[in-house]
Amino acid sequence: MGVAGNARAGVVSRKHLEAGPSRYVIARRLLPYALIAPALLVIAGVLGYPLGMLLWISTQQYGFRELIQHQGVFIGLQNFATILTDPQFNYVVRTSLLFTVINVGLSMFMATVIALLLERVSRPVRILLSSGLVFVWATPVIPAVNLWQWMFDYEFGVVNWLLTHIGVGNYIHHNWFENPVQGFAVITIIVVWGAIPFLALTLYAGLTQVPRELVDAAEIDGARPWQVLTNVTLPIVRPLLIILFSLSTIWDFGVFNQVWVLLNARPNKDYFLISVYSFQESFRVSKYGLGAAAAVVMVAILAIVSIFYIRETIRLTAEQSQ
């Protein structure tokens, strides 16, 4: 009895002793979640809810009549079946992918070259160059595209005038948008032009973090500039490159404004990128269900690309922590 009483007392007292620290531990474990909760709620509200609605509408027959009545008809995956068997959608996806690869490649290449240049030029030139980049970055996209549109105008464009005057050929009344390859070349110029400032300045900031002594050591060991670049500089900024690659992919896969504004809001079907297709189906032809399905496919493709980048990033962090 005495023993038992003691034991019980012991249990009670141990419980009593543990209660404080364990509650403290739980609170401490929960604290990060509590702190992140408001942010999560906002993200769920502004991203989760629209995404959920998008998924929901993509499974419905949702036309103008349904829009007015705020009531769609559930049809399962029929919208997906429709677009995936549509030869035009096939063209749209292929064009978008090709467009993204070319644009991401070009803008990353040019940005890297400019960032490397920024590191080497004299201070005044660097200030000039980077303020030029900032100006481009600060130009709102719609007015910028309008300016480009005027430059490539069929009748009054300065590009046609210039090409004719410097003797490249007869570009009077040359229509840049008659042939989609040329048209997409113009769009690529505008997209790359708009993307370079952010990429180049970010990369330049990254390059300034490369330890000077590593570069010096490599040079003393007899490495050529190219070898220094590929074996020292680039591996150090690789995490940054991966982030920029993934951001560029997301931006370039979703290009809409440049096409839409440049082609007077009535692009020819040759110019349908996946975002344009989705907008056209939803807001022009009032087939919101089909448009939503196209947008879901777009998100899915981007998710696949993102998984690749995320895996790469995780691998990298694992390597570094070893």
Added chain:
Amino acid sequence: MNPRKLLFSVAAAFALLATACGGTNSTSNTTGNETGTLTVWLMNGSAPQSVVDGVNADFKAKHPNVTVNVEIQQWSDVTTKLDTAFTGSTPPDIMELGNTLVAKYASVGALADITSKKGSFENSGTWLQSLTDSCTFQSKLYCVPYYAGSRAIIYRTDMFAAAGVQPPTSMDQLMTVGQALMAKYGSDPNFSALYFPGKYWYAAAPFVWDFGGDIATSSGSKWSGALNSSQAQQGLTELNTLVSKLSRADKTGDELKQDAAFAQGHIAMIVANGWEVGVITDPKSGDPTLKDKLGAFPIPSHTPGQTAPVFLGGSDLGIAAKSKNQALAREWVGLLGGTKFQSQMVTVGGVIPNTTTLVSLSTGLPAIFASAAKNSRFTPNSPNWANVESANVLQDMLVSIFTGKASIPTATSTASDKITTILNS
């Protein structure tokens, strides 16, 4: 405050609000002491500012406490804006609708049914039949005709005189006249005898109709695209020849810039609406010195001496079913659609009025456009027609024909299939 008290006061507040709303809702006849705001969407270029100001002034005199906001919309994106507005709970009270768009909105109940009020609108007995038809869906009236417009060819009289040619009276003559102008002025690389932007389907349709073709035909409730018929193809072949020989306009461009281009002085003819004369000679956007050098003639038919059927464009004024100011909205529409301001639309705006009784007011160039409207046609009257327009089916077809990307048989059958699908969906 205890919870029950709180609940009670909330309920009371709601009840008050509800009666307040009910109070304004139940106004069926206007008395002159209403308050509130009337939002009106008019299209860019439809009514001259002086007409809008006049309507608002007359309205204000009767209803001093009502504010009228007239907002000007652009044709290029108006369907998207209307779709969004009608989905919400507060669309504009009054909106100008292109006559090809009314069926789409009437069929889903977005527009107020004004059948029983028809008699209260001035001139409703003599409204233009085709506009009244465009306002009618399943024998109910959903809008008030606003104005009509038809296209003819605007030309430079001085250039015609210099080239020694007269306005043509057949399509063959149109070609010879054009070629004479090209011979005279063609060394100017910017010169077009007939400036024809590639996406300009309103100007292309007359060629299809003139040879006996049509955009789509219906039997019962079923539509089938008809642009691949041999007649339609014949018309488009004729047009393609004219465009390739006489036009240096952008083959992928639209007609929005054509007045500015015409005012630059390198163009002899354009297919245009009557009101575009005003844009061409506008001191700000055009060239006022052209005023005395402009003439007009109807698009000639391939049958000598006749004119080709033209598309009868135009606009109607609709009232949103969700508008809380039905009576006020009808009154404003009645003013703009009534004799006083319709007369001004003719004399100042140069359009065809909504009533046959005022057509005779047209003089000079507008009279030529008004007479061209006598031989006019309309697009398929289906709620889905707006989607054919929005999907750029006809524009894409024309661009691929003019740029040579597709042969006329291929381009027309692609377009026809699309039209069939969209109209029957």
